Amino acid sequence: MILTPGATIGVLGGGQLGRMLATAAAELGFTVHIFCPDADPPAAAVAAATTIAAWEDEAALAAFAAAVDVVTYEFENVPVAAVRPLGDKVRPGPLALEVAQDRLAEKAFLAECGLPVAPHRDVASPGDIAAALEALGGHAILKTRRMGYDGKGQVRLTPGADVAAAFTAIGEVPAIVEALVPFQAETSTVLARGADGGIAAYAAPANEHAEGILRRSTVPGPLAAGLEAEAQRLTADVAAALGYVGVMAIEWFVTGETARPLIANEMAPRVHNTGHWTQDAALTSQFENHIRAIAGWPLGATTRTADATMVNLIGHDADDWRAHLDMEGAKLHLYGKRDTRPGRKMGHVNVVRRGVDFRLGG
Numbered sequence: 001m002i003l004t005p006g007a008t009i010g011v012l013g014g015g016q017l018g019r020m021l022a023t024a025a026a027e028l029g030f031t032v033h034i035f036c037p038d039a040d041p042p043a044a045a046v047a048a049a050t051t052i053a054a055w056e057d058e059a060a061l062a063a064f065a066a067a068v069d070v071v072t073y074e075f076e077n078v079p080v081a082a083v084r085p086l087g088d089k090v091r092p093g094p095l096a097l098e099v100a101q102d103r104l105a106e107k108a109f110l111a112e113c114g115l116p117v118a119p120h121r122d123v124a125s126p127g128d129i130a131a132a133l134e135a136l137g138g139h140a141i142l143k144t145r146r147m148g149y150d151g152k153g154q155v156r157l158t159p160g161a162d163v164a165a166a167f168t169a170i171g172e173v174p175a176i177v178e179a180l181v182p183f184q185a186e187t188s189t190v191l192a193r194g195a196d197g198g199i200a201a202y203a204a205p206a207n208e209h210a211e212g213i214l215r216r217s218t219v220p221g222p223l224a225a226g227l228e229a230e231a232q233r234l235t236a237d238v239a240a241a242l243g244y245v246g247v248m249a250i251e252w253f254v255t256g257e258t259a260r261p262l263i264a265n266e267m268a269p270r271v272h273n274t275g276h277w278t279q280d281a282a283l284t285s286q287f288e289n290h291i292r293a294i295a296g297w298p299l300g301a302t303t304r305t306a307d308a309t310m311v312n313l314i315g316h317d318a319d320d321w322r323a324h325l326d327m328e329g330a331k332l333h334l335y336g337k338r339d340t341r342p343g344r345k346m347g348h349v350n351v352v353r354r355g356v357d358f359r360l361g362g
């Protein structure tokens with residue numbers, strides 16, 4: 001399937017990623033139709049059409065699928081049952097969603113593809129958690145298997161932790177206990193895989209998180225060239241095993257150990273927050289490359305054009321939007337969200353620089 005300009009791209013999910021995909025699609029001459037269960041989605045403001053309906057609304061999904069030439073998603077928790085009936089029209093396909101929606105399945109898949117993952121155990125009760133914590137050396141993180149993002153559904157565990165309280169805190173759902181990785185840095189590989197299997201990978205940034213939420217991504221990042229290429233090769237192996245078409249990401253812990261320098265944390269079957277810097281410091285942004293891939297077009301060059309730091313504007317950080325307009329090298333991106341809530345991603349700033357070292361934010 002190769003789309004021609006003027007074709008309609010359907011996007012499942014209406015958040016900021018859908019909004020930035022829709023903008024990139026419009027720049028290439030496509031029309032975008034958003035499908036989203038929430039009222040007033042940020043992506044709707046920049047799309048030609050929007051369907052607001054539940055994922056379970058089969059008639060609405062069928063009408064949406066009939067109205068578009070290809071379907072993609074911007075959100076990994078789209079129910080697989082909603083995607084499967086769309087058949088070959090969906091890029092990337094449902095397998096990537098299925099794997100990414102369950103942390104246990106995801107770790108098994110990544111390990112099968114040759115990626116080192118943190119030691120972990122499958123748990124479903126306080127007793128399981130206690131046993132896993134002991135087996136993993138007493139420092140670990142309890143994570144729900146499903147529906148966790150931005151640090152939600154996670155509890156840190158230390159030796160002698162109140163495992164019953166931890167299980168209650170995550171809602172008493174199936175989970176994993178994962179050994180705490182004493183990492184030196186965090187990074188990620190964001191790459192596009194074309195419909196022909198070709199790969200275009202971006203530079204791996206240094207990613208800084210606070211309270212489980214990404215705060216900043218800086219390129220160049222922490223990896224020496226050889227290790228960055230290895231991370232790209234491993235990510236490409238995962239993409240190939242998934243038969244993936246589009247942009248995906250693997251998040252890595254950088255350990256500083258020679259034997260296992262990289263440990264895969266998780267994968268994202270979509271454009272990724274740690275790739276937002278590509279909008280202003282790469283020849284082709286991750287959003288454009290996702291659209292090119294799903295359109296069956298050749299991928300664009302991922303060449304980095306400058307040093308850059310992407311700073312997320314979280315909650316009331318975005319109230320300071322005016323200050324970023326005057327800052328040298330700063331490019332402001334706001335998502336048009338009406339309600340500011342703590343922890344909500346409201347926008348980001350890409351600070352692009354050539355030889356100037358300045359830092360923004362806390």
Ligand code: AMP
Binds near residue numbers: 149151183186213
């Ligand atoms: P996640 O939602 O699994 O990506 O976790 C969010 C953030 O929590 C990660 O980016 C890390 O900063 C931290 N984190 C998650 N898992 C671990 C781990 N096993 N060891 C150390 N830090 C972790």
